[in-house]
Amino acid sequence: MRDFVMLMAEIVNDIHDILTDLFGLHMTDKELHFWIIGIVGMATFFVVYFFFKLIEKMKWSVAIYSFIYTLTGMIVLVFAIELQQAITNRGNMEFADAVEGLRGFLVLFIIYALLALAIYTIKIFISKKK
Incomplete structure (x- = not known):
């Protein structure tokens, strides 16, 4: 880094x-x-x-805009943290740390997206049964 x-x-x-x-x-x-x-x-x-x-x-939903905005903010945040570590000499400034932090966000977002998709699919299935 x-x-x-x-x-x-x-x-x-x-x-x-x-x-x-x-x-x-x-x-x-x-x-x-x-x-x-x-x-x-x-x-x-x-x-x-x-x-x-x-x-x-x-015609994508507002979720994609939210994701892009959040991802941009996360990129700024992880690099700010790494720069802060370099300036204060507390922790190691490493590019791998920034990548790992972003990976954490992406993995948790994918889990959220899959859960939301499952709930949406179940709601559609239930509404078609009625």
Whole structure:
């Protein structure tokens, strides 16, 4: 995990160097954050918007939106926990820990989904009998 964070930091530093060297853009740290996060945020928005429009056309229930939103939050949470461990030196910052945490959410969600599907199927079966 520490290697991943260092790689991401190196990529950001390289982008800063390219913008400075290639285009002569001398930006402060805050200006760089403004533009990079703004551009990444808007690109992410358009991808998510397109994806949700596809889901909307398929007439899926609100459960899929809830799952996607929750999964996104869980991804942020597990990486925040791993970063906190690295900063405070309490625990080991490991990518495998983040993956295992997300796996726990996915396994429990699958169990929930199967139970919900079983209950839904039983309700349909009972209503057809009447």
